[in-house]
Amino acid sequence: xxxxxxxxxxxxxxxxxxxxxxxxxxxxxxxxxxxxxxxxxxxxxxxxxxxxxxxxxxxxxxxxxxxxxxxxxxxxxxxxxxxxxxxxxxxxxxxxxxxxxxxxxxxxxxxxxxxxxxxxxxxxxxxxxxxxxxxxxxxxxxxxxxxxxxxxxxxxxxxxxxxxxxxxxxxxxxxxxxxxxxxxxxxxxxxxxxxxxxxxxxxxxxxxxxxxxxxxx
Amino acid sequence: xxxxxxxxxxxxxxxxxxxxxxxxxxxxxxxxxxxxxxxxxxxxxxxxxxxxxxxxxxxxxxxxxxxxxxxxxxxxxxxxxxxxxxxxxxxxxxxxxxxxxxxxxxxxxxxxxxxxxxxxxxxxxxxxxxxxxxxxxxxxxxxxxxxxxxxxxxxxxxxxxxxxxxxxxxxxxxxxxxxxxxxxxxxxxxxxxxxxxxxxxxxxxxxxxxxxxxxxx
Numbered sequence: 001x002x003x004x005x006x007x008x009x010x011x012x013x014x015x016x017x018x019x020x021x022x023x024x025x026x027x028x029x030x031x032x033x034x035x036x037x038x039x040x041x042x043x044x045x046x047x048x049x050x051x052x053x054x055x056x057x058x059x060x061x062x063x064x065x066x067x068x069x070x071x072x073x074x075x076x077x078x079x080x081x082x083x084x085x086x087x088x089x090x091x092x093x094x095x096x097x098x099x100x101x102x103x104x105x106x107x108x109x110x111x112x113x114x115x116x117x118x119x120x121x122x123x124x125x126x127x128x129x130x131x132x133x134x135x136x137x138x139x140x141x142x143x144x145x146x147x148x149x150x151x152x153x154x155x156x157x158x159x160x161x162x163x164x165x166x167x168x169x170x171x172x173x174x175x176x177x178x179x180x181x182x183x184x185x186x187x188x189x190x191x192x193x194x195x196x197x198x199x200x201x202x203x204x205x206x207x208x209x210x211x212x213x214x215x216x217x
Numbered sequence: 218x219x220x221x222x223x224x225x226x227x228x229x230x231x232x233x234x235x236x237x238x239x240x241x242x243x244x245x246x247x248x249x250x251x252x253x254x255x256x257x258x259x260x261x262x263x264x265x266x267x268x269x270x271x272x273x274x275x276x277x278x279x280x281x282x283x284x285x286x287x288x289x290x291x292x293x294x295x296x297x298x299x300x301x302x303x304x305x306x307x308x309x310x311x312x313x314x315x316x317x318x319x320x321x322x323x324x325x326x327x328x329x330x331x332x333x334x335x336x337x338x339x340x341x342x343x344x345x346x347x348x349x350x351x352x353x354x355x356x357x358x359x360x361x362x363x364x365x366x367x368x369x370x371x372x373x374x375x376x377x378x379x380x381x382x383x384x385x386x387x388x389x390x391x392x393x394x395x396x397x398x399x400x401x402x403x404x405x406x407x408x409x410x411x412x413x414x415x416x417x418x419x420x421x422x423x424x425x426x427x428x429x430x431x432x433x434x
Contacts, residue, residue, distance in 0.1 A: 041346075043260075118349050124404060128345035129258075131408040132335050142408045149414065173421035176402070180418050181394055184401030187341060191348040191359045197366065201397050204390035211428060 026064045028054045033071055034079040038122045041129050042072050042137075069136065076140045080122055084144055088151065096164045097155035101178065101209050108182075109202045117195060121186035128187065149175050156212075165212050174212065181205045243281045245271045250288055251296040255339045258346050259289050259354075286353065293357045297339055301361055305368065313381045314372035318395065318426050325399070326419045334412060338403035345404065366392050373429075382429050391429065398422045 032054040036045045047068060051058055065071040087104070094100030119125070123144065130137035152175035159165030165174075185201035249271040254262045264285060268275055282288040304321070311317030336342070340361065347354035369392035376382030382391075402418035 040350075044350075120345065120349070125345060127408045128337065128342060128404050132337070133257075133261075138408060145405060145408055145414075169424070170417075170420070172417045173424060176414060176417040177398055177421035177425060180398045180401030180405065180421075182401070183405060184397030184399070185393070187345050187404060188362060188397065188400060191344045191355060191362055197362075197393060200387075200389045200393040203387070204394035204397075207386070207390060208394060208425065 022064075025054075025056055025060055029056055029061055029064060029071070030075055030079050033075050034083075034122070037072065037075060038119050038125065042126060043129065045072075069134075072130075073136055073140060076126065076137065076144070080126070081140075081144050084123055084148055088148060092151040092155055094155060095158070095162060097152075097159040098164060098209050098212050100155075102206055105202050105206050105209070109199065117189050117198065120190040121183060124183045124187050127183075145179070149179060152178060159212075163214065166214050169212065177208070178205070181208070239281075242271075242273055242277055246273055246278055246281060246288070247292055247296050250292050251300075251339070254289065254292060255336050255342065259343060260346065262289075286351075289347075290353055290357060293343065293354065293361070297343070298357075298361050301340055301365055305365060309368040309372055311372060312375070312379060314369075314376040315381060315426050315429050317372075319423055322419050322423050322426065326416065334406050334415065337407040338400060341400045341404050344400075362396070366396060369395060376429075380431065383431050386429065394425065395422070398425070 029050065032050045033045070036050050036053070040046065040049075045068075047058070047061065051061060061071070065074060091097060091100045091104055123141070126137060127141050127145070131141055132138070149172075153171045156165055156169070156171035156174050160167050160169075160171065181201060182205070185198050185205075188201075189195075189198040246267065249267045250262070253267050253270070257263065257266075262285075264275070264278065268278060278288070282291060308314060308317045308321055340358070343354060344358050344362070348358055349355070366389075370388045373382055373386070373388035373391050377384050377386075377388065398418060399422070402415050402422075405418075406412075406415040
């Protein structure tokens with residue numbers, strides 16, 4: 001690693017201990033690759049751009065990941081999966097799944113930035129770009145989606161058990177609808193590149209979520 | 218054109234009159250390009266594959282379209298737009314928009330083929346691949362989506378006026394939700410490559426559509 005380290009890496013290592021340096025280099029590469037893939041897609045992602053923004057050498061990149069494809073798989077496993085899980089954990093853990101999902105909707109509306117409107121959802125992008133052409137991406141993305149779907153299904157069932165969600169609904173269908181609206185809205189927002197369609201979709205999702213509550217009798 | 222025509226083209230021209238031949242050649246190129254772009258995406262679409270399946274020469278392709286990008290724009294304008302409009306016309310024209318949309322859902326579920334599960338929706342694919350990197354694609358895809366959304370909004374409002382849709386709903390939000398579920402489901406189905414998630418999404422959409430009807434009092 002020493003021969004592949006840049007001045008920037010060596011300065012960091014000198015100031016904070018060199019034993020953790022390879023982990024930090026790896027993490028920095030993953031973060032820069034995640035951002036570059038979000039902006040450009042996986043196939044058009046530029047390794048030079050990733051090296052430039054991370055300040056890491058090509059030798060260090062290939063030492064850690066071996067190939068661009070392996071770097072892509074690591075981005076899915078170590079960046080994209082926790083990104084989805086962290087965003088949805090409040091919903092998956094909630095006693096009142098409707099309240100938690102409504103709070104997430106409001107957060108998504110507040111957080112929608114030019115970057116999201118222009119570049120879409122990192123998960124949805126990779127699904128659409130890579131799932132039908134690369135089995136390694138497909139298996140990983142499929143597992144993330146299955147876990148996401150299963151988690152929302154469990155939340156809906158918990159809500160049905162504790163009386164916060166209507167019992168006449170099929171949890172698998174409700175969870176699929178919620179995920180499709182979120183990912184459909186993120187994908188289509190890229191084309192509109194204005195917040196209106198995304199806003200209408202999120203408000204429509206909020207109405208849908210409110211309709212999951214038992215009707216007052 | 219005569220010098221660019223293949224044996225296949227000449228045989229067709231001989232049997233049915235040569236004056237309409239350029240139009241048929243153009244139409245055949247567009248159909249083969251639409252299929253190839255659906256399978257491979259626009260950037261990975263192979264002009265050689267389009268020429269081989271259409272039986273048209275490279276000279277004829279460039280005579281009609283000038284460049285791969287212009288061919289792509291023509292596919293969006295002349296194949297993709299009518300493909301969306303034909304599929305949704307029964308919904309846009311219906312007096313009972315809920316009934317018409319439910320019928321379309323059932324049709325989408327019946328029609329889901331290995332090709333759709335593997336390759337997704339042609340519109341959603343191009344939105345996700347090209348909208349943020351090419352302004353010509355983005356403007357065209359955005360116009361198709363706007364017209365689709367406006368058409369569904371008009372159908373919802375007609376339903377609200379004639380009593381077949383609840384009046385407490387915002388038509389823009391309902392239309393956005395319907396479009397997001399359809400496009401989200403088509404995109405995510407590619408990753409699952411099994412019909413279960415797509416099926417759950419479509420059944421969930423049917424429940425949502427049924428919920429748009431005025432409640433019996």
